[in-house]
Amino acid sequence: MTVSIQNENDIEVGESIPPMTAHAVSVSLPTWKANVGYEEGEDWVVKSMKTGYPRFFIHKSIEAFANAIVSKHGQSGERAMLFPTHVIAERCRNFITSRVSGAEQLVRIVDLVPISEKARSEELTIISPRVSAVLFPQEHFPVAKQFWQHSGDGVSSRRAEYCHGLFVEGVLVESSTINISSRPCKGPRRYQNKASIDLGKPVDKSNSHTEPQDPTQFVEERFGRNLDISKTRNAKLAVRRRIAGSLTADVGLTEAISAQPDVNHDEKHGGRSEDDVYLYPCGMSSIFNAHRNLMATKGPLKSIVYGFPYIDTLKIVEKFSPGALFYGFGSSKELDDLETRLEGGQRFLALFCEFPGNPQLRSPDLERIHALADKYDFYVVVDETIGNFLNVNVLPYADIVVSSLTKIFSGDSNVMGGSLVLNPKGKYYKELKHTWSQDYEDHHWAEDSIFLERNSRDFVSRIERINTNAEAICNVLRAHPRVKNVYYPKYSETRTHYDNCRTPKGGYGGLLSVTFHSQADSITFFDQLDSSKGPSLGTNFTLSSPYVILAHYGELDWCASWGVEADLVRVSVGLEEPSKLVSTFQRALDALSR
Template sequence: MLKEVQEPFRRVCGERIPFSNVHAVSMSLPLVADVVGYEEKRVETLSRLKAGYPRFIAHAYVEKILDYNRERKGIEGPQFIVNSKKAAEHIVDLFGISSASILEDEGIVTLVFPDNKEKELEVLSFIQHTGCLVSSRKAEDYLFKKGLIDSLYSEETFKEEDPNASVCKELGNLYPGRNLEILLTTSGMNGIYATFKALDEARAKEGKILWLRLGWLYVDNIRILEKYSRGSRIFHEVADLSELEEFLEKEGNRVAAILTESPTNPLIQVPDYPKLKNLLDRYGIPLIADISVAGSAVVDLSPYADVIVESLTKFACGNADVMMGAVFLNPKSEYFYFLKDRCPAFVESPYVRDLERMAYEVCGYKERVREIGRNALILAKFFQNHPKIKAVHWSGSEENRENFSKIAREKDLHCGVITIEPGIPLEKFYDSLELLKGPSFGTEFTLNMLYMYLAHYELVSTEKGRAFLREIGLDPSLVRISVGRENPDLLIEEYKKALSD
């Protein structure tokens, strides 16, 4: 299985991951120089990309629609293909864009406005952070109807009468007796944004406007709170809640909500959720938990969180070929009915073909994470005992073991993501590693990523930024490993070679 999945094109920059899938959400970046070229937007790197994570790189089918708009419809200036008219109207209102046009054609919505570089960059960032983009399958159907492509990509799906209900049923089965309200979204980040907007609206009316982040979170979770809240604050210490407790004693009456990740990305840290829940209940502060790094089949945050958000693009999908997210609203939350009523105003609903593909893939969710978790345990122990690895961050580490066990569904079930700190030069390790390397995680095949380079290049690439990372305990050379289902002995052999003299 290792050779079948990892061998083709693993050394070629820009190839799709998965390679033969036109809807792939990752791409191969086999060298550190490729990662740097991608982040610095060098032509020699970007021109080789056949795919990319859709919130950051427009899919080839979306680019084709943009070209069609320019050439056949005469559209000039900034244009953005978004998921719905609702999303376009929200962008126009949020950024006060004057003279904007919202064009609809065969279900494809294009937002157009006069040249304004500042507004263009704001909208690009908003689409990246909040995931309101159009699906590659929706774009594909449009192009096929217009005669701009000859055929549709063939894939296995469950073509049911209501694929949305089918996916929700599979996810709901992971939470028996909890009666969670499940909303499917175009991406995990759209789920975060929708929850944030709805809850922020409710809490602001109570005079509570400060949003808290516990731990170093995924880049777009950070950006949503930094850019779109009325104020935010981070607490870097996850295991020790004393700093948070002291802050709440003084400012608890101003706090709107707190956002956590379970575990955090990339350090796989887990707070003591029973203790955190008791602390937040003291001040009536709702908790949003992003569980994407582990997934609903591995962890259960329903006893503690008012809202659970998951990127289904990851472990629920397993094949890195569907953009989708899920919001789980907890009926035990005092905000349940408000969120149930208000979240849909900001939720972007997935396209039917994406739902059909996800309905097929989610059926293998539990089996997938069990096998991946077993491999993660084996690999983590290998890295812990290797003299050229400085640190290993995983769900079974001494730091995380106890707290992770409080949210894990099974005693020996581990998160499928491991982050390591190589003790040898990064280029030597990364460039020589003969495994897939690119963004995203949760795949059935092992995928390695230079997390800090791809998520926070502005910090990695400057001395001031590196000093800040050292201060908060983040190694710029972190390698995040999404463990796959391959033979772990074969995986270990590849890591041994990359770490050898």
């Protein structure tokens, strides 16, 4: 079954967003019915899906590699989950065995490493292609999938694709066999050319015989600019500098690396330094590892989740610690309750919150939270993904700031990434810095880092445009009589808290949500809205979804108890021409009267 929509942005059910993008992080669910069908597991949706959001949908490149590993090293009826290291795989194994009785002898790890030092090319030395597979009976897949989703520490699709090639060639082998000799491997052919992606120079192929280029690869590599793996370290440094705020203009890699640090940087950016920026495979990995390392530093205490959170933040605290104290409204009354508990002697590990929250865009009172944390000895972890560090500076009120680089920092919807920043002026900085120096390993895959750096070069100018577009859309929605609420930081009752952290040139972000007085109006508006429609946010193009249906379908009553309506439509505003974007939303609203 296919869905026919007379829209410019008509993308079939299950197609990647953007279309023909091999490593896209969103998937088209273009109607309300398609979103419900996905949640209900209906074949016409599920069997059409070429991809999906990576923590919820195992990318086909990852699945193919996992199946190949099971075929060679597994047994009938087994499946595999793939992770960058043995340590992470062991965490997955422990998660499964702690929840499945008698599974200790049934879950094992297969470590795949390059066959020998002699077989390693310069490229393999740079990227260190290793994969650890957790093999388990297939009936335990739902449990293993929970760890994959919550931790965010699984391999990326690019890592799987690359390492699968080495595995097929016999260069990536089970670790106990590394003494076997083999010919050197230079890696997959498309990465052997050394044209610089940083200068955008095409490879000279006039005297070479080349294979036909796959169209998805052509789009992915942006018209022929090949990946130069040797740029990996510099790409990661440039990304960390952008996150630290030391790069405040649109610059390429060469300028980013050669730029001299701003002597006034610490004062202007609250002490944020590139040395305190850590990269992770995705934003949820940043949160998962923040929580894990805080427990390692202070002990396994309960944490506080303040404000209605993105689904996995609460799940992490509930499943990987003694539990959570949840304040889903993010209100001052809840902070009063917290203060009463603290005065009564209750103690907590950390408070996790988003700034602003998703999907109601409420901003927590970070000033008061910071004061309570300082007095009663708990950490503060702030997820700034939606606000983003060009619009807001939350570091002065936090011990740790996390962000999903998959979103607006990248914008292109074709790469995953996450960041974590320690506050060097925070009360607990020394002990946290020690923990991270002992524990941290950079698992962000080389190719992903190169795409992330390239995508983020125009981050500054994109944010300005998106801020402006989002406010224009809010104005259109707020003026319509059938609209019940428009959620946006500028129009929230918590705007004062947002403005307290807003940077001098900062705006109110690119995410907004809208509710209507009837479900029928929500459905009509969504179905008629001429935008891309699927999971994720922060894309360079406008992307919308019935967010609560998509993220909380199995717990809609629970959401309602916290004031989050099932029929809410969330919109991530893109870079489209402003007047065209306004017309697009006006047409969808006009459909409510027909």
